[in-house]
Amino acid sequence: MTDAAPSPQTRFRRSFLAPTATFAVLLALGGILDRTANGYTQLIFLFMFVNMILALSLNLVNGFTGQFSLGHAGFMAVGAYVSGYLSVLTMGVGARLMFLPQPFEFLNFPIFAVAGGLAAAAAGYLVGLPSLRLRGDYLAIVTLGFGEIIRVVLLNTKAVGGARGMPGVPAPGELVVGDYVFSPFFMNYLWAAFWLTTTFFVLWRLVRSTHGRGFQSVREDEIAAEAMGVNTTKMKVQAFVISSFFAGLAGAVFASATKYLNPSTFQFTKSVDAIIMVVLGGMGSLTGSVIAAIIVTMLPEFVLRPLQEYTGVDLRMVIYSLLLIIFMISRPQGIFGKAEVTDLFKRLTKARGKDGRTSA
Amino acid sequence: MAEPLLDARGVTMRFGGLKAVDDFNLVLGAGELVGLIGPNGAGKTTCFNMLTGVYKPTSGAITIAGQPTAGLKPHQISRLGMTRTFQNIRLFKEMTVLENVLIAAHQHTEYGMAAAVLKTPAFFSEEDALAAKATDLLRIFSLDAKAGWEAGSLPYGEQRKLEIIRALATEPKLILLDEPAAGMNHRETEGLMETIAKIRKDFSLTVLLIEHDMKLVMGICERILVLDHGVTIAMGTPEQIKRDPKVIAAYLGTDAHA
Numbered sequence: 001m002t003d004a005a006p007s008p009q010t011r012f013r014r015s016f017l018a019p020t021a022t023f024a025v026l027l028a029l030g031g032i033l034d035r036t037a038n039g040y041t042q043l044i045f046l047f048m049f050v051n052m053i054l055a056l057s058l059n060l061v062n063g064f065t066g067q068f069s070l071g072h073a074g075f076m077a078v079g080a081y082v083s084g085y086l087s088v089l090t091m092g093v094g095a096r097l098m099f100l101p102q103p104f105e106f107l108n109f110p111i112f113a114v115a116g117g118l119a120a121a122a123a124g125y126l127v128g129l130p131s132l133r134l135r136g137d138y139l140a141i142v143t144l145g146f147g148e149i150i151r152v153v154l155l156n157t158k159a160v161g162g163a164r165g166m167p168g169v170p171a172p173g174e175l176v177v178g179d180y181v182f183s184p185f186f187m188n189y190l191w192a193a194f195w196l197t198t199t200f201f202v203l204w205r206l207v208r209s210t211h212g213r214g215f216q217s218v219r220e221d222e223i224a225a226e227a228m229g230v231n232t233t234k235m236k237v238q239a240f241v242i243s244s245f246f247a248g249l250a251g252a253v254f255a256s257a258t259k260y261l262n263p264s265t266f267q268f269t270k271s272v273d274a275i276i277m278v279v280l281g282g283m284g285s286l287t288g289s290v291i292a293a294i295i296v297t298m299l300p301e302f303v304l305r306p307l308q309e310y311t312g313v314d315l316r317m318v319i320y321s322l323l324l325i326i327f328m329i330s331r332p333q334g335i336f337g338k339a340e341v342t343d344l345f346k347r348l349t350k351a352r353g354k355d356g357r358t359s360a
Numbered sequence: 361m362a363e364p365l366l367d368a369r370g371v372t373m374r375f376g377g378l379k380a381v382d383d384f385n386l387v388l389g390a391g392e393l394v395g396l397i398g399p400n401g402a403g404k405t406t407c408f409n410m411l412t413g414v415y416k417p418t419s420g421a422i423t424i425a426g427q428p429t430a431g432l433k434p435h436q437i438s439r440l441g442m443t444r445t446f447q448n449i450r451l452f453k454e455m456t457v458l459e460n461v462l463i464a465a466h467q468h469t470e471y472g473m474a475a476a477v478l479k480t481p482a483f484f485s486e487e488d489a490l491a492a493k494a495t496d497l498l499r500i501f502s503l504d505a506k507a508g509w510e511a512g513s514l515p516y517g518e519q520r521k522l523e524i525i526r527a528l529a530t531e532p533k534l535i536l537l538d539e540p541a542a543g544m545n546h547r548e549t550e551g552l553m554e555t556i557a558k559i560r561k562d563f564s565l566t567v568l569l570i571e572h573d574m575k576l577v578m579g580i581c582e583r584i585l586v587l588d589h590g591v592t593i594a595m596g597t598p599e600q601i602k603r604d605p606k607v608i609a610a611y612l613g614t615d616a617h618a
Contacts, residue, residue, distance in 0.1 A: 008485045209476030221451075224450035225452075226414075228438060228464040230466050233433075
């Protein structure tokens, strides 16, 4: 069929190509937005990245590992508050601590974001270890409860503002190249795009490795997986911790994009939003989650809102709900099911072959 | 003296008031091919579930290669070198045929998550080696051409065969086959039995085989254990079993029932 495969070294070097290209394309889009779009549109794009990261991370647990987590907003909140708090402490108005001075100030935020992610991962471990022995509905209830606990704890913690919230979360540190100072939006965008690219490729590669096959075997049949020597409990906890880490990253990006954190942002409905995106895109389809996040973020803003302004009636939630209902009836497996966008390309090129036969 | 590969002593399973398996004893030496037969509901699969750790026996002790299995999880027992197939096929249906086999090699895979995420040369080398090994195994039942199929889309007989291949990929010393020929016609069954005998030789395996069809078991097993209502009613060579009045009664019914 194909010629001899290139050596592992060559493939290793080539593996940097796709992430780098993705990041470069995203940055170019950011440059355009920075110059042409208004602040509101810019913010919507940042939220879109947050949603993408959130949906991708949840897909690992709900889609690939087959566990049902309903508390993802909680992990996002942990990441948001940890990263936000560290940012306020070091870069906020009247900050008394300095972390990295210029010209390295721009690295403050990614370090804080990782700290937020790790805190969320730790929370994920604490919740996951006891509760992942439960199945289905029970796991959903425990994770739901956990998400609420996080929110209530934040609501009652004075250090982070309690119910009043935490205002003045600064934008990521400045990046100065020569005389040029990148705008706060572009810095937010840069890191959002960076974390999105990271999240996507880490998960994409993970699910295509022996570890990811382990996760999927848990989804497919736990008893068979155990009989094949797969430690299903370990798999579930790993998936949960990794997923929580990326949810924490989403939170960190969210915190510096909105500049203001409030516990009520991370209510149960936020977790449901994440689930909607995962289900809409397809459980077990990473590109599906990305596309669903685009739809869920952009549809209300750029289609439904103008429609409301035109008709004068607020039909947004009605149309939104109707669309979801119609969708779930006509295509319950989501837009892509378990397939990826790349599979569609493969199928198209195969269909153009001589006999048009595709396997399975 | 060599340690027995499997040693089950006085293993009993109660479900509430029901004794599903009572005082089950079985010693398997390396390389044996032993049949476990009995009428429907005799407790054959329950025995498998206890041996593999899916059920915790109410009483009794099981050791595998000298290791007591009490308190071990099924995956830990599997890693001692004993694996199984399932009566009601339990493939990873929405994954490909190849992936099904690769999952069984999961425990032997060495690269870490970081290597997978960075796609290091070591990751590629090991994945290639795993895929090559898996493809070799698939060749046993000529399933290599269907490596990219979704496992659930295979015809029934091939799903059973894939289960055996998947079990082999864990590199077991002892394999438990739960009605591998169920649903196959006579000719397919004969072919399967030949393959099982061949695999056993090639991989120097010990096999414990549950089968419904007496004739079939008689053909290839060296020893046969007969269960009825959870009680071991006979144990011996096929010749002995054929003539055992208790076995005949269990399968054909006693005069009183007839």
